[in-house]
Amino acid sequence: MSPPVPSKILTDDVSLLMVLIDTNPHFWSSIKPHFSFSKFLSHVLAFLNSILLLNQLNQVVVLATGINSCGYVFDSSSGSVSQRAESLLPKLEEFAENDESLSERDDDSGNGVGSSLLSGSLSMALCYIQRVFRSGPLHPQPRILCLHGSPDGPGQYVAIMNSIFSAQRSMVPIDSCVIGIQHSAFLQQASYITGGVYLKPQQLDGLFQYLATVFATDLHSRNFLRLPKPVGVDFRASCFCHKNTIDMGFICSVCLSIFCKHQKKCSTCGSTFGQAKTLDPSASQQR
Amino acid sequence: MADKQQQVVVKRARHKSSVKDPGTPGVLKLTKDRFTFMPNDPSSPVKHNVEFRTIKGHKFTKDGTKQALLNLTQDQGGNYIFEFENFPDRNVCKDFVASAIALSGEAGRTVPEKSAVPIQDEQLSAAEMERRIKLLQEDSDLQKLHKQFVIGGILSEAEFWATRKKLLEQNYSRRPKQRVALKNDMWSTKPLADGQSNRVTFNLTPEIILQIFAEKPAVRQAYLNFVPNKMTEKEFWTKYSRAEYLHSTKNVIAAAAEAAEDEELAVFLKQDDMLVNEARKKIRQVDPTLDMEADEGDDYMHLPDHGLPRNDNKDVLDSQYEPYRRSFSQHLNQHAAVVLQGRVIDVELGDTRSVAEALARTKHAELAKDASDVYLDKERLERISRMTEIEDLQAPRDPAVAPLSIKDPRDYFDSQQANAFSTLGDTVSGAKQLKCSVSTREAYCSLKECISEIKFQGLTEPTINSEVAFKVLNGLAQNISSNKYHLGRNPNESVLDSLPKITREELLLHWSSIQELLKHFWSSYPITTKYLLTKATKLKDAMSQIYPKLQEIKESVQSDLRHQVSLLVQPMLQALDAAFAHYDADVQNRSARSGERPNGF
Numbered sequence: 001m002s003p004p005v006p007s008k009i010l011t012d013d014v015s016l017l018m019v020l021i022d023t024n025p026h027f028w029s030s031i032k033p034h035f036s037f038s039k040f041l042s043h044v045l046a047f048l049n050s051i052l053l054l055n056q057l058n059q060v061v062v063l064a065t066g067i068n069s070c071g072y073v074f075d076s077s078s079g080s081v082s083q084r085a086e087s088l089l090p091k092l093e094e095f096a097e098n099d100e101s102l103s104e105r106d107d108d109s110g111n112g113v114g115s116s117l118l119s120g121s122l123s124m125a126l127c128y129i130q131r132v133f134r135s136g137p138l139h140p141q142p143r144i145l146c147l148h149g150s151p152d153g154p155g156q157y158v159a160i161m162n163s164i165f166s167a168q169r170s171m172v173p174i175d176s177c178v179i180g181i182q183h184s185a186f187l188q189q190a191s192y193i194t195g196g197v198y199l200k201p202q203q204l205d206g207l208f209q210y211l212a213t214v215f216a217t218d219l220h221s222r223n224f225l226r227l228p229k230p231v232g233v234d235f236r237a238s239c240f241c242h243k244n245t246i247d248m249g250f251i252c253s254v255c256l257s258i259f260c261k262h263q264k265k266c267s268t269c270g271s272t273f274g275q276a277k278t279l280d281p282s283a284s285q286q287r
Numbered sequence: 288m289a290d291k292q293q294q295v296v297v298k299r300a301r302h303k304s305s306v307k308d309p310g311t312p313g314v315l316k317l318t319k320d321r322f323t324f325m326p327n328d329p330s331s332p333v334k335h336n337v338e339f340r341t342i343k344g345h346k347f348t349k350d351g352t353k354q355a356l357l358n359l360t361q362d363q364g365g366n367y368i369f370e371f372e373n374f375p376d377r378n379v380c381k382d383f384v385a386s387a388i389a390l391s392g393e394a395g396r397t398v399p400e401k402s403a404v405p406i407q408d409e410q411l412s413a414a415e416m417e418r419r420i421k422l423l424q425e426d427s428d429l430q431k432l433h434k435q436f437v438i439g440g441i442l443s444e445a446e447f448w449a450t451r452k453k454l455l456e457q458n459y460s461r462r463p464k465q466r467v468a469l470k471n472d473m474w475s476t477k478p479l480a481d482g483q484s485n486r487v488t489f490n491l492t493p494e495i496i497l498q499i500f501a502e503k504p505a506v507r508q509a510y511l512n513f514v515p516n517k518m519t520e521k522e523f524w525t526k527y528s529r530a531e532y533l534h535s536t537k538n539v540i541a542a543a544a545e546a547a548e549d550e551e552l553a554v555f556l557k558q559d560d561m562l563v564n565e566a567r568k569k570i571r572q573v574d575p576t577l578d579m580e581a582d583e584g585d586d587y588m589h590l591p592d593h594g595l596p597r598n599d600n601k602d603v604l605d606s607q608y609e610p611y612r613r614s615f616s617q618h619l620n621q622h623a624a625v626v627l628q629g630r631v632i633d634v635e636l637g638d639t640r641s642v643a644e645a646l647a648r649t650k651h652a653e654l655a656k657d658a659s660d661v662y663l664d665k666e667r668l669e670r671i672s673r674m675t676e677i678e679d680l681q682a683p684r685d686p687a688v689a690p691l692s693i694k695d696p697r698d699y700f701d702s703q704q705a706n707a708f709s710t711l712g713d714t715v716s717g718a719k720q721l722k723c724s725v726s727t728r729e730a731y732c733s734l735k736e737c738i739s740e741i742k743f744q745g746l747t748e749p750t751i752n753s754e755v756a757f758k759v760l761n762g763l764a765q766n767i768s769s770n771k772y773h774l775g776r777n778p779n780e781s782v783l784d785s786l787p788k789i790t791r792e793e794l795l796l797h798w799s800s801i802q803e804l805l806k807h808f809w810s811s812y813p814i815t816t817k818y819l820l821t822k823a824t825k826l827k828d829a830m831s832q833i834y835p836k837l838q839e840i841k842e843s844v845q846s847d848l849r850h851q852v853s854l855l856v857q858p859m860l861q862a863l864d865a866a867f868a869h870y871d872a873d874v875q876n877r878s879a880r881s882g883e884r885p886n887g888f
Contacts, residue, residue, distance in 0.1 A: 025731045029734075032733070042747045089738055208751045209756045
């Protein structure tokens with residue numbers, strides 16, 4: 001942990017930036033023609049160094065999100081002197097080795113791009129932030145930046161929502177910069193709920209500019225800076241039976257699951273629904 | 288010429304413009320709401336026909352003076368002076384006028400209130416009406432809605448208030464239901480000793496009497512027995528006061544002596560048997576099971592006297608004096624119990640006897656209830672047996688709940704993902720997913736290669752192409768400035784605030800009316816009765832009236848605000864459209880169904 005900071009030096013704009021880098025090898029090889037991992041790394045490293053230059057007391061911590069594990073690869077406050085971001089490279093290599101060794105032996109070719117363990121790295125980032133909170137009243141303001149590209153894994157839904165809510169409670173904004181092809185519903189919700197910024201850059205070779213313009217802003221400055229906002233988060237409900245988005249439907253009063261048509265029994269919790277009142281007069285005439 | 292009916296009074300009188308004026312003779316006719324004066328001489332211009340509403344007061348001369356005058360005064364300063372032939376006549380008229388003025392005064396006041404609340408079919412109590420009126424007065428938005436719909440005839444009162452029951456109840460419960468409690472002043476019966484003479488004065492107000500009866504049932508019983516048979520009320524209270532005085536002197540022997548002489552006095556001086564019985568009953572109801580957890584309070588070994596309270600000035604008296612000793616702690620306990628119980632009866636305090644009887648009745652009712660409560664004993668035994676069970680030695684009880692089986696949340700999430708993509712207008716649909724045709728091993732290899740590439744070559748120089756950077760900056764700036772007019776989640780600024788006040792008010796009013804209408808509209812489906820059908824039609828008509836108003840607002844607003852306003856209005860229009868569509872579909876269905884019948888059998 002860093003030595004205690006005298007209060008005179010700790011100004012409003014000191015930030016602790018937790019960066020979560022997506023190191024899903026499948027994703028990176030699929031995106032290879034457009035954008036390579038090395039280019040990505042160079043943009044990110046330049047960005048991290050510039051964050052460290054903004055303020056003497058800024059801290060940066062980098063976590064790698066693999067497909068089998070997550071790990072810390074860089075902590076600027078470790079060691080007596082603040083380190084440059086390049087020192088994360090050997091650690092990153094180690095991490096990739098480790099991740100590979102954890103994956104199963106059989107070849108998953110043509111399987112589509114799997115998802116990386118976003119929930120794991122979010123939780124680790126939040127734990128680090130909690131430790132910083134408990135170190136005393138004087139600490140930099142933490143925020144999380146997710147550089148993510150892999151598709152969302154439905155199995156992580158609950159875990160990610162939990163980490164989002166705990167981030168919301170600790171008032172830690174989660175910024176998202178999506179470098180993949182498609183938008184990420186998880187990260188949209190994360191940024192919306194925690195009050196962070198969600199951005200999907202149009203031009204990936206200008207990534208550094210995006211990072212420096214939008215994501216380098218500290219929390220204090222965000223009060224008076226205007227940052228890009230997404231058009232809207234889709235919170236519309238979809239029915240459980242057909243997965244269509246609906247505006248009007250039936251809701252089970254026990255478990256709140258949504259159906260587009262009247263059903264006899266709720267498929268989620270098994271409670272039987274009561275009969276609707278006689279619908280049309282002609283039905284009674286049919287006797 | 289007095290008409291015996293109370294509705295009309297006719298008397299001969301003279302109308303005078305002033306006291307000195309001899310006056311015009313004529314006939315004065317009084318009815319409930321007006322009075323008329325017709326002079327005997329038809330050609331005289333002195334004719335009056337005045338409503339009592341305008342008359343504010345009346346003055347009259349005293350009986351026995353020279354003239355029997357009645358002066359009816361108006362608000363604006365005018366007055367009508369009538370002289371009667373004799374005083375009885377005048378008095379009859381005076382009384383009638385008084386009641387007529389009072390009546391018309393009330394009527395004037397209640398008329399405007401009635402117009403605020405329309406006539407309805409349901410039976411409402413006055414309290415309920417009051418509550419509603421109060422609620423309407425407090426909340427101006429609610430009043431606007433009420434005026435718009437109920438007075439406009441679109442919704443009925445009952446429907447309007449049916450969804451607001453909670454508001455009414457809340458209002459009702461907010462009114463303080465406090466009643467004045469009994470005084471906690473135990474020494475109110477202390478006599479005022481007059482230092483100079485040997486008289487001691489007691490002040491007994493009805494309140495004090497109520498308290499005495501509540502605290503001392505023996506006194507109450509004695510009152511019911513003695514008064515008015517053996518002594519008057521005054522005597523009773525004198526004896527009681529004497530007894531109190533004797534107690535206050537703490538002279539037990541003197542008390543005993545007096546009690547021996549006077550039988551009635553003895554009642555007041557002795558211990559209260561009824562209280563004793565009550566206390567015994569209460570003790571029996573105490574839960575005998577205790578929690579035997581020991582704590583510091585249980586350490587009585589080290590306290591003097593083992594912690595037992597000791598009354599050191601306990602004089603040993605003869606047993607014959609014991610009944611006359613008054614115990615302060617008993618009195619205090621009883622007093623406290625009565626004060627905490629509050630007012631048990633609702634009888635007027637003036638009549639002592641009725642108070643005593645009412646208290647006696649309540650006590651009887653309590654006793655009867657306890658006596659007849661067979662289950663009380665059974666319940667107590669059950670409770671005791673339950674408490675004496677030792678928890679550790681019992682078998683675990685199954686929770687009486689049915690397990691809830693909830694589906695895998697992943698299934699739900701899958702659908703959300705697809706929706707999120709489709710709404711974000713992604714060019715890449717779900718089908719065109721990324722295909723990784725490379726094996727895992729190869730993928731990792733390339734990853735590690737990239738890392739080592741950077742390690743050896745260093746960061747690319749320049750990090751970013753200047754043209755690209757410029758393009759990015761422009762794009763971001765445009766995005767941000769266009770977002771400024773977008774409705775996004777912005778906790779600092781609300782779009783509504785930037786609109787002119789009138790527009791904002793209108794929009795909010797329309798929004799709340801649409802909410803109300805839609806609520807009632809959707810709740811009336813599925814339509815099963817004719818009543819619901821007419822209701823739905825009425826609501827639909829009201830909604831179609833609001834629809835063009837919304838369009839108007841959109842147009843009327845300035846051009847730079849138009850986009851925001853249209854975004855605000857959009858969901859309202861959509862909701863209305865959905866309702867209209869549903870209504871039309873339903874109407875079509877109905878007509879199709881009813882049209883089918885003559886054709887096919």
